[in-house]
Amino acid sequence: MLDELDKRLLNLVQTRLPVAPEPYRELAQELGVAEEEVIARLRRLIEAKVIRRLGAIFDSRKVGYKGTLCALKVPPERIAGVAAEVNRYPGVTHNYLRNHEYNMWFTILAGSEARLNEIVAEIKGRTGIDECLLLPAVNIFKIRVNFDLA
Amino acid sequence: MNKLDRALIRELQKGLPLVSRPFQTIAQKLQISEAEVLARVQELIDRGVIRRFGAAVRHQDLGYVANAMVVWPVPDERVREAGRIMASFPGVTHCYERVRAPGWPYNLYTVIHGRTEEECRETAARIAAAAGVDDYQILFSTAELKKSSMKYFVEG
Numbered sequence: 066m067l068d069e070l071d072k073r074l075l076n077l078v079q080t081r082l083p084v085a086p087e088p089y090r091e092l093a094q095e096l097g098v099a100e101e102e103v104i105a106r107l108r109r110l111i112e113a114k115v116i117r118r119l120g121a122i123f124d125s126r127k128v129g130y131k132g133t134l135c136a137l138k139v140p141p142e143r144i145a146g147v148a149a150e151v152n153r154y155p156g157v158t159h160n161y162l163r164n165h166e167y168n169m170w171f172t173i174l175a176g177s178e179a180r181l182n183e184i185v186a187e188i189k190g191r192t193g194i195d196e197c198l199l200l201p202a203v204n205i206f207k208i209r210v211n212f213d214l215a
Numbered sequence: 216m217n218k219l220d221r222a223l224i225r226e227l228q229k230g231l232p233l234v235s236r237p238f239q240t241i242a243q244k245l246q247i248s249e250a251e252v253l254a255r256v257q258e259l260i261d262r263g264v265i266r267r268f269g270a271a272v273r274h275q276d277l278g279y280v281a282n283a284m285v286v287w288p289v290p291d292e293r294v295r296e297a298g299r300i301m302a303s304f305p306g307v308t309h310c311y312e313r314v315r316a317p318g319w320p321y322n323l324y325t326v327i328h329g330r331t332e333e334e335c336r337e338t339a340a341r342i343a344a345a346a347g348v349d350d351y352q353i354l355f356s357t358a359e360l361k362k363s364s365m366k367y368f369v370e371g
Contacts, residue, residue: 075270075272078269078270079269079270081268082231082268082269082270084238084260086238086239086249086253087236100235107233108233111233114273115272116273118228118271119233119270119271120230120231120268120269120270121224121227121256121259122266123224123264123265123365123367127262128224130365130367134311148361151360151361152360155365155366155369156365159361159362159363160361161359162356162358163354163355163356163357164357165352170284170354171360198316198319200314203312203314204294204311205311205312206299206302206310206311206312207301207307207308207310209307
Protein backbone atom coordinates (compact mmCIF):
# COMPACT_ATOMS: atom_id res chain seq x y z
CA MET A 66 0.00 0.00 0.00
CA LEU A 67 1.01 3.59 -0.56
CA ASP A 68 1.73 5.74 2.45
CA GLU A 69 1.51 9.54 2.63
CA LEU A 70 5.11 10.08 1.54
CA ASP A 71 4.66 7.73 -1.46
CA LYS A 72 1.64 9.75 -2.54
CA ARG A 73 3.43 13.07 -2.18
CA LEU A 74 6.38 11.69 -4.10
CA LEU A 75 4.15 10.30 -6.88
CA ASN A 76 2.23 13.55 -7.19
CA LEU A 77 5.52 15.37 -7.56
CA VAL A 78 7.30 13.05 -10.01
CA GLN A 79 4.26 12.56 -12.24
CA THR A 80 4.45 16.14 -13.37
CA ARG A 81 8.13 16.89 -13.21
CA LEU A 82 11.44 15.25 -12.61
CA PRO A 83 14.21 17.88 -12.56
CA VAL A 84 16.56 17.86 -15.55
CA ALA A 85 19.51 18.63 -13.32
CA PRO A 86 22.68 16.80 -12.20
CA GLU A 87 21.08 15.54 -8.96
CA PRO A 88 17.35 15.23 -9.66
CA TYR A 89 16.57 12.97 -6.70
CA ARG A 90 18.29 15.33 -4.26
CA GLU A 91 16.08 18.17 -5.54
CA LEU A 92 12.95 16.06 -5.05
CA ALA A 93 14.18 15.09 -1.58
CA GLN A 94 14.64 18.72 -0.62
CA GLU A 95 11.12 19.53 -1.78
CA LEU A 96 9.74 16.64 0.28
CA GLY A 97 11.96 17.29 3.30
CA VAL A 98 13.53 13.82 3.29
CA ALA A 99 16.93 12.33 2.44
CA GLU A 100 17.97 11.67 -1.17
CA GLU A 101 18.48 7.97 -0.32
CA GLU A 102 14.87 7.79 0.85
CA VAL A 103 13.59 9.15 -2.48
CA ILE A 104 15.74 6.71 -4.49
CA ALA A 105 14.69 3.73 -2.32
CA ARG A 106 11.01 4.61 -2.61
CA LEU A 107 11.19 5.11 -6.38
CA ARG A 108 12.90 1.73 -6.70
CA ARG A 109 10.15 0.10 -4.65
CA LEU A 110 7.37 1.82 -6.65
CA ILE A 111 8.97 0.67 -9.92
CA GLU A 112 9.35 -2.91 -8.63
CA ALA A 113 5.71 -2.86 -7.50
CA LYS A 114 4.82 -1.59 -11.02
CA VAL A 115 3.04 1.47 -9.63
CA ILE A 116 5.50 3.46 -11.76
CA ARG A 117 5.63 2.10 -15.34
CA ARG A 118 8.37 4.39 -16.61
CA LEU A 119 10.61 6.91 -14.91
CA GLY A 120 11.99 9.82 -16.90
CA ALA A 121 11.26 10.59 -20.53
CA ILE A 122 7.76 10.05 -21.92
CA PHE A 123 8.00 10.53 -25.68
CA ASP A 124 5.65 11.97 -28.28
CA SER A 125 5.80 9.14 -30.80
CA ARG A 126 4.93 11.41 -33.73
CA LYS A 127 7.74 13.84 -32.92
CA VAL A 128 10.14 10.93 -32.53
CA GLY A 129 9.24 10.25 -36.18
CA TYR A 130 6.99 7.21 -35.67
CA LYS A 131 3.64 6.59 -37.36
CA GLY A 132 0.72 5.23 -35.45
CA THR A 133 -2.90 4.27 -35.59
CA LEU A 134 -5.73 3.06 -33.41
CA CYS A 135 -7.13 -0.20 -34.72
CA ALA A 136 -10.37 -2.04 -33.91
CA LEU A 137 -11.24 -5.65 -34.77
CA LYS A 138 -14.44 -7.68 -34.59
CA VAL A 139 -13.23 -10.85 -32.91
CA PRO A 140 -15.52 -13.84 -32.25
CA PRO A 141 -15.58 -14.32 -28.44
CA GLU A 142 -14.09 -17.82 -28.57
CA ARG A 143 -11.09 -16.54 -30.55
CA ILE A 144 -10.09 -13.63 -28.31
CA ALA A 145 -7.07 -15.27 -26.64
CA GLY A 146 -5.59 -16.48 -29.93
CA VAL A 147 -6.12 -13.18 -31.76
CA ALA A 148 -4.74 -11.21 -28.79
CA ALA A 149 -1.57 -13.33 -28.95
CA GLU A 150 -1.18 -12.56 -32.68
CA VAL A 151 -1.73 -8.84 -32.11
CA ASN A 152 0.34 -8.45 -28.95
CA ARG A 153 3.47 -10.10 -30.36
CA TYR A 154 4.34 -6.80 -32.08
CA PRO A 155 6.43 -4.47 -29.83
CA GLY A 156 4.69 -1.57 -31.61
CA VAL A 157 1.35 -2.68 -30.19
CA THR A 158 1.58 -0.83 -26.89
CA HIS A 159 -2.04 -0.83 -25.69
CA ASN A 160 -4.72 -3.44 -26.28
CA TYR A 161 -8.14 -3.44 -24.62
CA LEU A 162 -11.29 -5.50 -24.90
CA ARG A 163 -14.35 -3.28 -25.03
CA ASN A 164 -18.08 -3.96 -24.81
CA HIS A 165 -18.91 -3.42 -28.49
CA GLU A 166 -19.18 -5.55 -31.66
CA TYR A 167 -15.76 -4.08 -32.47
CA ASN A 168 -14.38 -5.61 -29.30
CA MET A 169 -10.59 -5.50 -29.61
CA TRP A 170 -9.01 -2.02 -29.63
CA PHE A 171 -5.27 -1.55 -29.89
CA THR A 172 -2.68 1.01 -30.89
CA ILE A 173 0.16 0.30 -33.29
CA LEU A 174 3.37 2.35 -33.63
CA ALA A 175 5.94 1.78 -36.36
CA GLY A 176 9.02 3.51 -37.72
CA SER A 177 7.35 4.22 -41.08
CA GLU A 178 3.96 4.28 -42.80
CA ALA A 179 5.05 1.26 -44.86
CA ARG A 180 5.91 -0.80 -41.78
CA LEU A 181 2.63 0.22 -40.14
CA ASN A 182 0.62 -0.98 -43.16
CA GLU A 183 2.65 -4.19 -43.24
CA ILE A 184 1.82 -4.93 -39.58
CA VAL A 185 -1.90 -4.33 -40.23
CA ALA A 186 -1.80 -6.62 -43.28
CA GLU A 187 0.03 -9.33 -41.30
CA ILE A 188 -2.49 -9.18 -38.46
CA LYS A 189 -5.39 -9.47 -40.91
CA GLY A 190 -3.65 -12.30 -42.76
CA ARG A 191 -2.70 -14.34 -39.70
CA THR A 192 -6.05 -13.96 -37.95
CA GLY A 193 -8.25 -14.05 -41.05
CA ILE A 194 -10.24 -11.19 -39.54
CA ASP A 195 -11.16 -8.66 -42.16
CA GLU A 196 -13.51 -6.44 -40.18
CA CYS A 197 -10.98 -3.91 -39.08
CA LEU A 198 -11.19 -0.17 -38.47
CA LEU A 199 -8.04 1.90 -38.96
CA LEU A 200 -8.37 5.18 -37.12
CA PRO A 201 -5.18 7.26 -37.20
CA ALA A 202 -5.21 10.50 -35.21
CA VAL A 203 -5.34 13.77 -37.14
CA ASN A 204 -5.43 16.08 -34.12
CA ILE A 205 -4.53 15.66 -30.47
CA PHE A 206 -6.47 17.90 -28.11
CA LYS A 207 -5.30 16.35 -24.87
CA ILE A 208 -3.11 13.69 -23.33
CA ARG A 209 -3.17 13.78 -19.57
CA VAL A 210 -1.62 10.86 -17.86
CA ASN A 211 -1.12 12.10 -14.34
CA PHE A 212 -3.61 11.38 -11.61
CA ASP A 213 -4.11 13.26 -8.37
CA LEU A 214 -3.38 11.01 -5.43
CA ALA A 215 -4.39 13.46 -2.76
CA MET B 216 16.77 12.70 -35.31
CA ASN B 217 20.55 12.23 -35.49
CA LYS B 218 22.54 9.23 -34.33
CA LEU B 219 23.30 10.69 -30.90
CA ASP B 220 19.65 11.62 -30.33
CA ARG B 221 18.64 8.07 -31.17
CA ALA B 222 21.25 6.64 -28.81
CA LEU B 223 20.09 9.02 -26.08
CA ILE B 224 16.44 8.02 -26.61
CA ARG B 225 17.45 4.36 -26.42
CA GLU B 226 19.08 5.00 -23.03
CA LEU B 227 16.29 7.21 -21.67
CA GLN B 228 13.58 4.68 -22.47
CA LYS B 229 15.25 2.17 -20.15
CA GLY B 230 14.18 4.49 -17.32
CA LEU B 231 16.25 7.12 -15.57
CA PRO B 232 18.96 5.30 -13.53
CA LEU B 233 18.29 5.28 -9.78
CA VAL B 234 21.62 6.72 -8.74
CA SER B 235 22.60 10.10 -7.40
CA ARG B 236 23.89 11.34 -10.79
CA PRO B 237 21.69 9.52 -13.35
CA PHE B 238 22.63 11.78 -16.28
CA GLN B 239 26.28 11.09 -15.54
CA THR B 240 25.59 7.33 -15.87
CA ILE B 241 23.96 7.93 -19.28
CA ALA B 242 26.81 10.26 -20.30
CA GLN B 243 29.39 7.54 -19.63
CA LYS B 244 27.50 5.07 -21.82
CA LEU B 245 27.27 7.58 -24.67
CA GLN B 246 30.83 8.83 -24.11
CA ILE B 247 29.77 12.45 -23.85
CA SER B 248 29.70 14.83 -20.88
CA GLU B 249 26.97 15.01 -18.26
CA ALA B 250 26.40 18.66 -19.24
CA GLU B 251 25.83 17.64 -22.86
CA VAL B 252 23.30 14.97 -21.84
CA LEU B 253 21.42 17.54 -19.73
CA ALA B 254 21.44 20.05 -22.59
CA ARG B 255 20.21 17.49 -25.12
CA VAL B 256 17.46 16.22 -22.85
CA GLN B 257 16.31 19.80 -22.34
CA GLU B 258 16.39 20.33 -26.10
CA LEU B 259 14.24 17.22 -26.68
CA ILE B 260 11.77 18.60 -24.12
CA ASP B 261 11.75 22.01 -25.82
CA ARG B 262 11.13 20.40 -29.22
CA GLY B 263 8.27 18.36 -27.77
CA VAL B 264 9.98 15.04 -28.62
CA ILE B 265 9.88 14.37 -24.87
CA ARG B 266 6.27 15.13 -23.98
CA ARG B 267 6.85 14.95 -20.26
CA PHE B 268 9.86 14.29 -18.05
CA GLY B 269 8.43 12.55 -15.04
CA ALA B 270 6.90 9.26 -13.96
CA ALA B 271 4.22 7.27 -15.80
CA VAL B 272 1.97 5.78 -13.15
CA ARG B 273 -0.42 2.84 -13.42
CA HIS B 274 -3.72 4.49 -12.65
CA GLN B 275 -5.55 1.21 -11.91
CA ASP B 276 -3.50 0.96 -8.74
CA LEU B 277 -4.73 4.37 -7.71
CA GLY B 278 -8.42 3.46 -7.78
CA TYR B 279 -9.23 4.70 -11.30
CA VAL B 280 -10.48 1.33 -12.52
CA ALA B 281 -13.14 2.25 -15.07
CA ASN B 282 -11.92 3.27 -18.50
CA ALA B 283 -14.45 4.45 -21.06
CA MET B 284 -13.72 5.38 -24.63
CA VAL B 285 -16.46 7.66 -25.85
CA VAL B 286 -16.80 8.14 -29.61
CA TRP B 287 -18.56 11.18 -31.08
CA PRO B 288 -19.60 11.99 -34.65
CA VAL B 289 -18.96 15.71 -35.02
CA PRO B 290 -19.27 17.79 -38.21
CA ASP B 291 -15.82 18.85 -39.45
CA GLU B 292 -16.50 22.55 -38.92
CA ARG B 293 -17.28 21.92 -35.23
CA VAL B 294 -14.46 19.50 -34.40
CA ARG B 295 -11.97 22.03 -33.03
CA GLU B 296 -14.45 23.74 -30.78
CA ALA B 297 -15.94 20.45 -29.52
CA GLY B 298 -12.47 18.96 -29.04
CA ARG B 299 -11.36 21.89 -26.88
CA ILE B 300 -14.51 21.73 -24.77
CA MET B 301 -14.18 17.98 -24.24
CA ALA B 302 -10.46 18.26 -23.42
CA SER B 303 -11.24 20.81 -20.69
CA PHE B 304 -13.02 18.18 -18.55
CA PRO B 305 -10.77 16.91 -15.75
CA GLY B 306 -12.12 13.33 -16.13
CA VAL B 307 -11.00 13.26 -19.78
CA THR B 308 -7.45 11.93 -20.02
CA HIS B 309 -7.20 11.71 -23.83
CA CYS B 310 -9.03 13.62 -26.54
CA TYR B 311 -8.19 12.91 -30.19
CA GLU B 312 -9.66 13.68 -33.58
CA ARG B 313 -9.33 10.60 -35.82
CA VAL B 314 -10.19 9.83 -39.43
CA ARG B 315 -13.63 8.34 -40.04
CA ALA B 316 -13.83 4.84 -41.50
CA PRO B 317 -16.43 3.30 -43.85
CA GLY B 318 -19.55 2.59 -41.76
CA TRP B 319 -17.95 4.34 -38.79
CA PRO B 320 -18.97 8.01 -38.60
CA TYR B 321 -17.12 8.80 -35.36
CA ASN B 322 -14.26 11.28 -35.53
CA LEU B 323 -13.80 12.56 -31.96
CA TYR B 324 -12.54 10.21 -29.24
CA THR B 325 -12.36 10.86 -25.53
CA VAL B 326 -10.99 8.52 -22.90
CA ILE B 327 -12.58 8.97 -19.50
CA HIS B 328 -11.13 7.43 -16.37
CA GLY B 329 -13.35 7.11 -13.36
CA ARG B 330 -13.67 5.17 -10.15
CA THR B 331 -16.90 3.53 -11.40
CA GLU B 332 -18.70 3.04 -14.73
CA GLU B 333 -21.49 5.26 -13.44
CA GLU B 334 -19.03 8.09 -12.86
CA CYS B 335 -17.85 7.72 -16.49
CA ARG B 336 -21.44 7.77 -17.80
CA GLU B 337 -22.20 10.94 -15.85
CA THR B 338 -19.06 12.61 -17.20
CA ALA B 339 -20.02 11.63 -20.76
CA ALA B 340 -23.50 13.13 -20.30
CA ARG B 341 -22.03 16.40 -19.00
CA ILE B 342 -19.58 16.52 -21.92
CA ALA B 343 -22.44 15.92 -24.38
CA ALA B 344 -24.37 18.85 -22.92
CA ALA B 345 -21.36 21.17 -22.84
CA ALA B 346 -20.18 20.35 -26.37
CA GLY B 347 -23.67 20.17 -27.86
CA VAL B 348 -23.13 16.66 -29.27
CA ASP B 349 -25.87 14.32 -28.13
CA ASP B 350 -25.03 11.37 -30.38
CA TYR B 351 -22.32 9.16 -28.86
CA GLN B 352 -21.33 5.65 -27.87
CA ILE B 353 -19.54 4.61 -24.68
CA LEU B 354 -17.18 1.65 -24.99
CA PHE B 355 -16.04 0.41 -21.60
CA SER B 356 -12.85 -1.61 -21.30
CA THR B 357 -13.60 -5.09 -20.01
CA ALA B 358 -10.01 -6.36 -20.02
CA GLU B 359 -6.53 -4.94 -20.51
CA LEU B 360 -4.79 -7.30 -22.93
CA LYS B 361 -1.58 -5.32 -23.18
CA LYS B 362 -0.06 -2.12 -21.87
CA SER B 363 3.58 -1.39 -22.45
CA SER B 364 5.93 1.48 -23.13
CA MET B 365 7.13 1.82 -26.70
CA LYS B 366 10.79 1.03 -27.32
CA TYR B 367 12.03 3.27 -30.13
CA PHE B 368 14.93 2.53 -32.47
CA VAL B 369 15.39 -1.07 -31.38
CA GLU B 370 13.89 -2.94 -34.35
CA GLY B 371 13.88 -2.02 -38.02
